[in-house]
Amino acid sequence: MTELELALSRTWAEINLDALALNVKILRTHLSPSAKFLGVVKANAYGHGMTQCAKKLQDSGADWLAVATIPEGVELRKNGITIPILCLGQTTPDLAPLMADFRITQAVGDSQNAKALSDYAASNDKSIRIHIKVDTGMSRTGFYWPSDDDAKESTARKIFDVCNLPGLYAEGMFTHFAAADGDSDYTREQLSRLLDAREYLRRMGRDFEIVHSAASVGVLDYPDAHLDMGRFGLVLYGYASTETGNEGSNLGLLPVMTVKSRITAVRNLPAGTTISYGRTYTLKRDSVIAVIPAGYADGVHRVLSNNYGVKIHGAACPVLGRVCMDMMMIDVTDVPNVKAGDVAIILDGELAPIAAKNAGTIIHEIVCAPSARVPRVYINNGKMTV
Numbered sequence: 001m002t003e004l005e006l007a008l009s010r011t012w013a014e015i016n017l018d019a020l021a022l023n024v025k026i027l028r029t030h031l032s033p034s035a036k037f038l039g040v041v042k043a044n045a046y047g048h049g050m051t052q053c054a055k056k057l058q059d060s061g062a063d064w065l066a067v068a069t070i071p072e073g074v075e076l077r078k079n080g081i082t083i084p085i086l087c088l089g090q091t092t093p094d095l096a097p098l099m100a101d102f103r104i105t106q107a108v109g110d111s112q113n114a115k116a117l118s119d120y121a122a123s124n125d126k127s128i129r130i131h132i133k134v135d136t137g138m139s140r141t142g143f144y145w146p147s148d149d150d151a152k153e154s155t156a157r158k159i160f161d162v163c164n165l166p167g168l169y170a171e172g173m174f175t176h177f178a179a180a181d182g183d184s185d186y187t188r189e190q191l192s193r194l195l196d197a198r199e200y201l202r203r204m205g206r207d208f209e210i211v212h213s214a215a216s217v218g219v220l221d222y223p224d225a226h227l228d229m230g231r232f233g234l235v236l237y238g239y240a241s242t243e244t245g246n247e248g249s250n251l252g253l254l255p256v257m258t259v260k261s262r263i264t265a266v267r268n269l270p271a272g273t274t275i276s277y278g279r280t281y282t283l284k285r286d287s288v289i290a291v292i293p294a295g296y297a298d299g300v301h302r303v304l305s306n307n308y309g310v311k312i313h314g315a316a317c318p319v320l321g322r323v324c325m326d327m328m329m330i331d332v333t334d335v336p337n338v339k340a341g342d343v344a345i346i347l348d349g350e351l352a353p354i355a356a357k358n359a360g361t362i363i364h365e366i367v368c369a370p371s372a373r374v375p376r377v378y379i380n381n382g383k384m385t386v
């Protein structure tokens with residue numbers, strides 16, 4: 001049995017790298033021509049498989065990639081990624097050697113961290129590239145940009161000093177929006193704070209090569225926020241809205257992930273039978289039930305019990321009863337000729353927004369969910385590989 005056959009034997013995620021390349025091409029046209037294109041591949045490329053997606057992005061002309069952790073960046077370097085990599089997450093300075101040796105640009109949001117990186121780099125004759133993170137209202141990480149003039153002056157001075165630390169090369173400055181998908185006044189306020197910070201630093205004689213602010217929705221909805229680089233996350237994978245996904249198809253974006261599962265059994269059960277743990281569903285009629293080998297340990301949110309449908313032979317079929325760890329039960333009474341071995345689509349571009357809504361979450365979390373047990377198979381230049 002080949003590795004591919006093995007992957008297709010139970011539950012797997014098909015990752016259409018050709019769709020990813022198309023999305024890059026489309027999204028480029030929505031970005032200011034002078035701005036760089038950064039593809040966010042943190043968290044296993046939002047569940048899509050980090051290395052393969054990163055390679056395709058690099059081949060499709062992405063200028064930068066971003067990760068959340070240094071080990072993610074190291075993994076990329078070991079797999080042939082040569083374009084710049086930005087680590088967005090805060091990192092313990094213990095990992096400074098990896099930043100230097102694997103050329104990973106680190107986001108820096110406080111003086112103490114910067115000092116520790118500098119101490120390592122300077123005393124080992126190395127250099128670490130950094131992007132200064134400014135907190136303009138997300139309240140997560142970064143130098144907090146205040147509103148009164150004296151405080152601005154002293155914050156700018158702190159940033160200025162960090163930029164001049166030995167062993168550090170301060171290439172960029174950036175911020176992150178808290179509500180780009182809902183609150184335009186707040187988003188504009190955040191952008192103006194970043195520009196304010198840039199202005200203060202300019203006056204002190206410090207200019208940055210790459211100033212950036214916008215993630216997916218930010219790029220699409222706020223052209224002023226493109227500055228020198230756009231950071232594309234969810235849109236790359238085919239969804240332009242965090243909840244409905246709809247705008248994605250309006251732009252022509254193609255969802256990259258489809259999760260499929262091979263039906264293990266089809267059973268006839270009489271009316272009145274209760275289904276699965278806790279007996280939360282009782283059959284109203286004599287029914288045909290397909291058992292699907294995918295459960296919450298594969299990334300199907302258990303909260304979707306009795307509240308989701310999968311596609312079998314193109315028909316929407318409801319999940320009955322509780323989603324188990326490794327299996328779930330589907331009503332296929334109205335779908336003719338379903339048999340063991342047939343393929344069910346349990347997640348795709350249409351189902352993801354429904355899963356997000358019914359699970360009370362956003363599409364980001366839905367596509368990140370397929371677990372390590374779900375093999376990723378890739379469609380690249382029309383060919384399927386593992």
Ligand SMILES: *Cc1c(COP(=O)(O)O)cnc(C)c1O
Pocket residue numbers: 040042088176214215216217231232233234235
């Ligand atoms: C995750 C992340 C992104 C990408 O966000 P999307 O909404 O998926 O585009 C961009 N910037 C930062 C700082 C992030 O943490």
